[in-house]
Amino acid sequence: NCIHPTPDEPGYARAEMLYIDPATCIDCGACTDVDVCPVDAIVPDFALTPATARYAELNAHYFDDSARTRYRRERVARRRPNNSGSSVGPLRVAIVGSGPSACYAADELTTTPGLDVEVHIFDRLPTPWGLVRYGVAPDHQRTKSATRTFERMADRPGVFFHLGVEIGTHLTHDELRTHHHAVIYAVGAPADKRLGIPGEDLPGSVSATDLVGWYNGHPDHADHVFDLSAERAVILGNGNVALDIARILTRDVEELARTDIADHALSALAGSGIRDVVVVGRRDPAHAAYTTPELLGLAGLSTEVELTVDCPSAMDVNHPPNEFDQTSHSPTTLKAQIVDE
Ligand SMILES: Cc1cc2nc3c(=O)[nH]c(=O)nc-3n(C[C@H](O)[C@H](O)[C@H](O)COP(=O)(O)OP(=O)(O)OC[C@H]3O[C@@H](n4cnc5c(N)ncnc54)[C@H](O)[C@@H]3O)c2cc1C
Ligand code: SF4
Incomplete structure (x- = not known):
């Protein structure tokens, strides 16, 4: 404890x-x-x-x-992996998707004491692990190393992967139900959230899903071509993905070359004209959706990147602190301190 x-x-x-x-x-x-x-x-x-x-x-x-x-x-x-057998044959479970949700579900099933289970994991992509592979930023290799746990789960007897199989295209839900006792859908949230504002579809306005998938080599996004010739890029929103993109757009290309960033993205970023990245957020820096480690990561690039915060106060008067915010260790207080520094 x-x-x-x-x-x-x-x-x-x-x-x-x-x-x-x-x-x-x-x-x-x-x-x-x-x-x-x-x-x-x-x-x-x-x-x-x-x-x-x-x-x-x-x-x-x-x-x-x-x-x-x-x-x-x-x-x-x-808990240890379950090895005990059952006389009535295994429970057959299909899991659609192979990202973290699918892997933790499979882990739970295969470590439940007394449960004789066979798990079949289906993914439309040719490689497993969902957005850990195709979403998490290439310079966050430690986060991506979560796949080591998934690999250990995948090695267990009774766990089978079926990659390049899209449920709804190659197999139907009814077909899955015919061959399994239960089906778990762990398909993530692949679609963009559109803002519905004028200009959203103009050239040069792109979604984070497209850009992130492109630099991570996602098969659906690898063919995109982005115009990086402008000097200034604007990112709408100030969550962790915004900070990921700000870092990738400004980070030294030689450092990015030591990551698993897609080759096409690395060469495009090497010729990028972008010098300023403006992150526009609705909430003040202390209440923004990004987490403290992401903020520290961006602040840690200060030898390469000049980070400036344009907000009257890290703790905006429009968002007065609540009781939880006022504790010395609350995420809000920590973010405010880091931004003030
Ligand atoms: C840009 C970005 C950066 C991120 N960075 C971090 C980070 O640094 N740290 C962190 O903790 N989290 C991060 N996340 C969040 C994390 O990646 C997600 O929370 C996590 O991957 C969600 O897991 P999931 O299994 O629910 O979905 P996903 O990882 O999206 O997996 C869903 C899987 O289902 C498959 N699938 C979908 N439909 C079908 C179908 N019909 N048939 C078969 N397969 C299908 C997809 O191909 C995919 O492999 C990031 C997310 C993004 C977008
Ligand atoms: S080393 Fe880690 S697991 Fe062991 S007592 Fe310390 S915090 Fe707990």
């Missing part, structure tokens, strides 16, 4: 980060196991780099709140 907030503690549902309690951590190293954190987000303080040193301070800050210093110590038994 060393990592907080736990699911039964206040703030868990809104938590952007989890924190390690120095008073209960015994340095057992279990949290560096891929099952606990598949993206290696848990790093001992002595291994922090100048770029990540700030996290030690943020972690300590969280436990400054005296209400957070007394926690129960409780060891939770970890």
